[in-house]
Amino acid sequence: MNIKTAEILCVGTELLLGDIVNTNAAYLARALASMGISVYHQAVVGDNPERLREAMETGLSRADLVITSGGLGPTCDDLTKETAAACFGRKLVCHEPSLAYIEGFFARRGKEMTPNNRKQAMMPEGAYVLANPHGTAPGVAIEEDGRGVMILLPGPPRELIPMVENEVRPFLAARTDCVLLSRNLHLFGIGESALEDILRERMEASVNPTLAPYCADGEVRLRITARGKDEAEAAALCDGEEKFLRSSPVAPYIYGVDVGSIEAALVPLLAERGLTLATAESCTGGLIAKRLTDVPGASAVFPGGVVSYANEVKAKVLGVDPDTLAAHGAVSEPVAMQMARGVRLATGADIGISTTGIAGPGGGTPEKPVGTVWLGISTPEGERARLLSLDPRADRKYIRTCAASHALYGVLALLQGIELS
């Protein structure tokens, strides 16, 4: 059959109660979009067989594919497989290879297999079984002409994601006839409303490719989405739109394409230039180092950093002058510059960056309200510092994220020769 539309159905009372954030829905949506499958509805229901059954039937009635996550586990409230089997009027039978695999999974780990794990080897009759090398719950695909396709995936992302990449993509590729390509232009330093004012007409008129803005972690992205009979046709449409944007007034704010994040753009660029970067963090408390080392291969460009929360550490480990600290306070231009220089020298890096500011909720003063952050950057050519004045009513997480993004972007701008206002 030819799958054009899908509905994402995430199952779990922990989602309804808000105990966990539904990252699976976002991941599945991106994966389906990349396969040219349109998603018009996402739904979440609890571990309740009646409501789950109703949601599955609704999904099958308005989409070619219903893809679920969760409820395949060993526990008594995991009912997704049983309910899907009922939807298709099939009974559950023991899938011997899965049972053998689950037994092996526990044996390899020297753990005892609990009786409820056997339940995970029961499969709807005639279903495709999707291998799960990262856990004990295999996935399931049920296909029936007239009804559509239902794919059942485990809830934990580290089991779901490899299953989608290795098992679901080939399964669906054989059942789709067009390709949807998306390209994200990453912009920094321009707000969504200003971007919208510049590009509104273009966005309203866009059909194929479509052009849409969105905000994430204090930066803006422009998504180009093109539909084509094959990759080449869709890619050519994306190229044309990107070319237009790079000659528009938003061009100076574009720092990358499909780079995922500032740090993911920065690490390979540093590697390409053969440069290393070190971090001296006060208010960001390790967040910049964490974001750099989220990127595989960071070790080639990031020797390390110092989190100098206390003034004693700024002085002792980074060599910040105690008199400067006393005269100007920790949140000041000269301290930011000395921190950046100090970490550059201590680690032998080519570039040192620093943050010192007030993330809140406490610690603000009339002169230095919450949201005041000094960013330092040091190279063998010298030091400079920039002042950020973030919204004092923003929460601690937002202020730390913004400060880290501005600090990382400062290095990217330096390497790309962009002037920072």
Place this chain on the structure above:
Amino acid sequence: MNIKTAEILCVGTELLLGDIVNTNAAYLARALASMGISVYHQAVVGDNPERLREAMETGLSRADLVITSGGLGPTCDDLTKETAAACFGRKLVCHEPSLAYIEGFFARRGKEMTPNNRKQAMMPEGAYVLANPHGTAPGVAIEEDGRGVMILLPGPPRELIPMVENEVRPFLAARTDCVLLSRNLHLFGIGESALEDILRERMEASVNPTLAPYCADGEVRLRITARGKDEAEAAALCDGEEKFLRSSPVAPYIYGVDVGSIEAALVPLLAERGLTLATAESCTGGLIAKRLTDVPGASAVFPGGVVSYANEVKAKVLGVDPDTLAAHGAVSEPVAMQMARGVRLATGADIGISTTGIAGPGGGTPEKPVGTVWLGISTPEGERARLLSLDPRADRKYIRTCAASHALYGVLALLQGIELS
């Protein structure tokens, strides 16, 4: 009216495309649960008036309250208010106080108000307007006997969350007649399946209070949820269930109640004991420091830390013996111990902890596969190190998160006198 059930409806093509993760749904679910309002469905639709209208009608048909997030912005694809007004057969009228506020919002920031911002002051006739001190989009509450209540909130969490806490809670408190209290027991060192084997009968039999397990970031939580006519009655039910669990075989694994995270439990405990903690991180790359400084008030117990990704930094900044590095390699017991001691001495902290390991995807060897992590801890009484062997097929993020959690839990266990196996 008396609101017992609610449906959460999040609006935005960026959610359907998976460009952003739906954190609002989780936050709203927790907020509603805390008010004794049950949520049985969450839904996501794009910026499409027909599907949005259909989802709103479905929600009103099966719940007392429909609460939406997103689509209140200034851009042309923000249609939630228009669609909700149509649902209730009301027209949009200009809300002068909101218009004045929006104009002031831009004036205060010295920014020019774009024409499309005026749209944000248009409100359905007879609606309650919910103030938004953090943005330009006010919220809206529409109430109609027979139909139910619809509350429209802005999409950005830093606008939505304060609006819920300050405006929506009192609005709903006047419209509910019972209280639902939840209590989360945080456990570390026991798996969900083992926990389930111990508590299955208790969980299956639980009605009020209910008892349910869930996993998050490599740890397990037990949620007790009780319904009562008032706080006191619900709290007493939670107390009884907690007492039972603390006398059950899972008791030794309980490290906190409603603490949110290991670090959120650790920071106040360190403060209470008047102790300080410093971090020396290799494979976790700043994640431990970041998690500690996520907690407001961390500065009282966390002087700082060092991210020593490169061996030179381990030696130069932390004083790790180069001969030890050469003889045992960076991922080794003696290096973990020297890192912990080094950062303790460099920062003057009472306790030093360290991580050195292989987070992957690259860098594994037959002797030291991906997932091999040494955790060091140093106090004036001495050093020790523990070996973690995490699943080599796990992804980088999971290995880093687990390693950080084990390192932080090691300190908690030390302070609580728990023996680590």
